[in-house]
Amino acid sequence: MYKVKVYVTLRESVLDPQGVAVKSALHTMDYKEVEDVRIGKYLELVVAETEQVETRVKEMCEKLLANTVIEDYRYEVEEVVPS
Numbered sequence: 001m002y003k004v005k006v007y008v009t010l011r012e013s014v015l016d017p018q019g020v021a022v023k024s025a026l027h028t029m030d031y032k033e034v035e036d037v038r039i040g041k042y043l044e045l046v047v048a049e050t051e052q053v054e055t056r057v058k059e060m061c062e063k064l065l066a067n068t069v070i071e072d073y074r075y076e077v078e079e080v081v082p083s
Contacts, residue, residue: 001080002047004057008066008073009040041065046080053077 010016019037026034043065047053057075066073 001049002053003078003080004045004047004075006043006045006061006065006073006075007040008071009038011070011072014070
């Protein structure tokens with residue numbers, strides 16, 4: 001089995017209105033040192049043993065988990081050792 005951590009973020013060229021709102025709220029709360037905020041998604045998948053785990057995860061990201069027109073993604077695959 002594999003544990004896959006998927007991180008999805010808006011591309012740098014895409015405006016992030018949620019990030020702007022959070023940054024503004026942080027400044028209002030006197031956290032003036034925050035210069036930028038970008039909001040994204042984090043997903044954890046548990047995937048059954050397969051020889052093509054990297055290929056399958058990439059397909060999942062490109063077909064469903066990320067909108068590749070406006071979002072970038074990266075993932076980490078770790079083998080889960082039964083305890």
